[in-house]
Each structure stands twice: as structure tokens, then as C-alpha cells.
Amino acid sequence: MKKVLVITYHWPPSGGIGVLRCLKLVKYLREFGWEPVVFTAENPKYQFLDESNSNDIPAGIEIHKVPIFEPINLFKRLTGRSIQKPLQNVTNNSAKKKTFLDTLSIWVRGNFFIPDARAAWIKPSVKYLEKYLEHNQIDAIFTDGPPHTNTVIGMRLSQKFQIPWLADFQDPWTQVDYYSQMHIGKRADRIHRKLEQEVFQSAAKITIASPTWKKELESIGAKNVDVFYYGYDEADFRDYHPRTDSDKFIIFHGGLLGNDRNPQALFTALKELVDSSSDFRKKLEIRLAGEVDITVINSINENQLSDYVRILGMLPRKEIIKQYESCSLLLLPINIAANAAGRIPGKLFELLRAQKPILVLGPDDSDVKQIVEKTNAGKQYKYNDKEGIKNYVSTLFDSPESGSQIRPSKIEQFSNYQLTEQIAQLLNEISQ
Known part of the structure; x- marks a missing residue:
């Protein structure tokens, strides 16, 4: 050998x-x-x-x-x-x-x-x-x-x-x-x-x-x-069992959420959905694992979403993958930078394997967008596309079956x- x-x-x-x-x-x-x-x-x-x-x-x-x-x-x-x-x-x-x-x-x-x-x-x-x-x-x-x-x-x-x-x-x-x-x-x-x-x-x-x-x-x-x-490593998902908790609409992000990945438009969209729907207000839960920048915390507070947010701190990968099981939507913001089109966060591939809808925030010409759309794993919107983000979240909330039926295709190559x-x-x- x-x-x-x-x-x-x-x-x-x-x-x-x-x-x-x-x-x-x-x-x-x-x-x-x-x-x-x-x-x-x-x-x-x-x-x-x-x-x-x-x-x-x-x-x-x-x-x-x-x-x-x-x-x-x-x-x-x-x-x-x-x-x-x-x-x-x-x-x-x-x-x-x-x-x-x-x-x-x-x-x-x-x-x-x-x-x-x-x-x-x-x-x-x-x-x-x-x-x-x-x-x-x-x-x-x-x-x-x-x-x-x-x-x-x-x-x-x-x-x-x-x-x-x-x-x-x-x-x-x-x-x-x-x-x-x-x-x-x-x-x-x-x-x-x-x-x-x-x-x-x-x-x-x-x-x-x-x-x-x-x-x-x-x-x-x-x-x-x-x-x-x-x-992604298939062995890491050996005991993974995705499900949907009907009493919660859980949005999850794991990893660094720095000021160059602050999803302000998402928080604004969520605030509007909270204000307009009592059902959404009862079920929304935002889980953030990893480092969370103060600018992100400020955006959460400005949109009066702090009651809906759980800061989980640093978690081992095994626990991160466990979090995917009950989520309704997985958040993947690409950092705002000159070379963002080529930035493919390593966790993207685990999100593909998680078989849950992925919301990507980033530039239109990004490699991530190509992968997510070709595998039918979710949607990508520009960071400031509040209406697009809002409509996607609303669709998943109103039709939970559309999210639970996510089955990304052709991901074995990854x-x-x-x-x-x-x-x-x-x-x-x-x-x-």
C-alpha cells in the first residue's frame, strides 16, 4: 500500500x-x-x-x-x-x-x-x-x-x-x-x-x-x-431520525454568526410574521448554536424577537446533528465579502444530508446557490430580500408537509x- x-x-x-x-x-x-x-x-x-x-x-x-x-x-x-x-x-x-x-x-x-x-x-x-x-x-x-x-x-x-x-x-x-x-x-x-x-x-x-x-x-x-x-460523513448520521414537532416552528443555525453574516432581513421578516399571525407567534423558536456576534443580538432585540431565541452556546458536532432532527428550517448565511460567491461553508453538506429545508442568504452567483437548487434542498435569497425570505418562511409554516418532504437528490457525490x-x-x- x-x-x-x-x-x-x-x-x-x-x-x-x-x-x-x-x-x-x-x-x-x-x-x-x-x-x-x-x-x-x-x-x-x-x-x-x-x-x-x-x-x-x-x-x-x-x-x-x-x-x-x-x-x-x-x-x-x-x-x-x-x-x-x-x-x-x-x-x-x-x-x-x-x-x-x-x-x-x-x-x-x-x-x-x-x-x-x-x-x-x-x-x-x-x-x-x-x-x-x-x-x-x-x-x-x-x-x-x-x-x-x-x-x-x-x-x-x-x-x-x-x-x-x-x-x-x-x-x-x-x-x-x-x-x-x-x-x-x-x-x-x-x-x-x-x-x-x-x-x-x-x-x-x-x-x-x-x-x-x-x-x-x-x-x-x-x-x-x-x-x-x-x-458529509454518512457514519455521522447513523442514528439520525428527522422529524417535525408540530407544536414548534424551529429555525436553527449552528456555527459562527458574525457581523458579516447578520441576517437582519430575516429577523425583520420574522417580526412581521409574528405581528400578523398569532399561530406563528406561538410556534416560532430560533435556536443559535456557536458564537453569536453582538450585532446579531442587537438585530434580534431591535425586532423584538428575544423571547423567541435560544442561545445554545458551543455544542459538539454530535449534538449539532441532533438539533437538525426537530428543525423546520436550517439557516445558512454566507459571509458578506468580496469572494462570497466561492464561499461554501463546510456545514452545507451536513445540512444537505439532514433532509430539512435550507434557507441560504448570499449573492445570486454563489456556488452554494447552485448546489442547493440542483439538489432541491432549499432556497437562496439575497441578504436584503425581506419579502422573498418572508414568503419562503411563510410557505413552510403554512404547509409543513412541503418541508417534511424535502429529500435532496444526488448528494452522494458529496x-x-x-x-x-x-x-x-x-x-x-x-x-x-
Whole structure:
């Protein structure tokens, strides 16, 4: 069996969606003729933990770890944040007004930590893996970025040992939405872009998370680019039993609900439905799991919906999936950003598998819209389309059977099992 070195920062017990991309790949690679060897961080500062993710690690695989220095705790101390609390994204989260130290820290991060805040991990990782590769046969390298520290580590090893390398981009590098918010100067920008171009030249194959981002990556020089979606794992839905609770109309969102995803038009539409229908007023319930920005809370209060909202806090994925069972409508707002058309939230694919109506808020040309409409899984509206949103919610409320009959079609192509087969085939191609 051929061996692939998988370089990833996110690994159990990391929580959130980012860890799943490599974890689910590693879970199924053996079934397609590839033995994964995982390299990850020994002492990472993960923002969210989910111990249940460890259940997906295949028995007996090699896992190598090297200590990592991360400046996150120093940043928290300097800016007066709690060491224990997760760090909210200060570039798009307004829960706390950015201070001078926030701005300075963002500038330092963008200009001195290249390609990202884990940059200090590159040299010790390359040194460790060089020794490993001198005595062990590896047929291909797979890296997942961001953090693009992973990408640089894989590139240096591929260049030295001439091992074919598949560079995966779950998010773009210089084209990512927050790149412009990092206050990156001309010198640092040149370094970022030079490294990015070096990746394009060195990688035998590149994958990225959406069709639009594939085109955008190709527009700046990337070659041999394929789309690799996040996907869903059928095993996670083994005990899933969707139902409709007749006494409640439940709208659910799980994950980060930042100020760039604030569904203001939805809240206004819900307020109007509450005011016009006593039945809707009795049955409405809004459940929000994960981080919720203060601007979202303000929008809820402005529309007098606080009595209908349950803030659930951070939940393990198993509990998130359990929440889907009783929901009437699943909310998926795409962040408002220049590259939003290519933004496919990883949770989309779990929502498809949940077999409940999905309300997507985002631009008309989004890849998410194409997927949702082609699979008959729901509807997408622009963020400010209050009337469209209102009519869709009203239709689902008035005709519950239309929601309970949602059966998205052709979603098997997005299963982690089939997506792993796709990556295995690419690894076969580059390692011949």
C-alpha cells in the first residue's frame, strides 16, 4: 500500500469545521489503497475542542507531532482578553470594539508572521520531517491550508525530496476575504505572493473548496486545479431520525454568526410574521448554536424577537446533528465579502444530508446557490430580500408537509467516502 504524508495543523481534539477536511480524508484513505501518515502540532492552541472527533482516527496509523509556538496567548494578554475564552475573529467580529493594540497586533500578524500566525512551526517541522523522510518511504504529500504554514512545510519537503505533492486550499491565500483586513504592507505582500506563486509551481496538483475559487486561483497562475468539497460523513448520521414537532416552528443555525453574516432581513421578516399571525407567534423558536456576534443580538432585540431565541452556546458536532432532527428550517448565511460567491461553508453538506429545508442568504452567483437548487434542498435569497425570505418562511409554516418532504437528490457525490476516492485517484495520478 502506498503511503501519503498528511500535514495538518487541525487534528483531534480540535473542534469546528476545519478539522474535518483532513480527518475524514484520513479516515477513509486506506479503503482506496493509501496508508496515511499524519503530521500535526503537539501543543496547539485550538479555539474549540470536540473530543468526539478522536473517534474518527483510524486504528494504528502513524501520527507524528512537533511542538508549536503560537502567539495567541500573548495577544490575549496584551489586549486584555481571557486566556481561557476562545479568540473571536477581531477582523470581522464586533463583540468588542477594536483597540489600538488590536489594530497593532493585526498589523504585526500580517507583516511579520508569514504566511500566518503559525509560521514559527515551519523550521522545526521541516527539520523533523526531513529526518523522517531520510529513513522512511513516502509516495506523496498532502497538505491542507490555511494555515498555509502547512502548505509551506509540504512545499519545502517536496522540493528537497522530489516527492509529488497535492496542495489543498480549503480557503484561498492572498485571495481570501480577510487578507485585505490584515493591514499587510507592500514588502510583506510581495513575500506572500512570491510564496503563493512558488506553491503553484511546486505542487503536482492543487485542490480547492469551490468551483468559483478554482477559477479565481487559476486567474493568478495556479495550474492543475481540481475542486475538493468538504462533504458529509454518512457514519455521522447513523442514528439520525428527522422529524417535525408540530407544536414548534424551529429555525436553527449552528456555527459562527458574525457581523458579516447578520441576517437582519430575516429577523425583520420574522417580526412581521409574528405581528400578523398569532399561530406563528406561538410556534416560532430560533435556536443559535456557536458564537453569536453582538450585532446579531442587537438585530434580534431591535425586532423584538428575544423571547423567541435560544442561545445554545458551543455544542459538539454530535449534538449539532441532533438539533437538525426537530428543525423546520436550517439557516445558512454566507459571509458578506468580496469572494462570497466561492464561499461554501463546510456545514452545507451536513445540512444537505439532514433532509430539512435550507434557507441560504448570499449573492445570486454563489456556488452554494447552485448546489442547493440542483439538489432541491432549499432556497437562496439575497441578504436584503425581506419579502422573498418572508414568503419562503411563510410557505413552510403554512404547509409543513412541503418541508417534511424535502429529500435532496444526488448528494452522494458529496459524501466523505466518495470525496476520499477522488483524492486517492489524484494521489495515484501524481505518484505514477
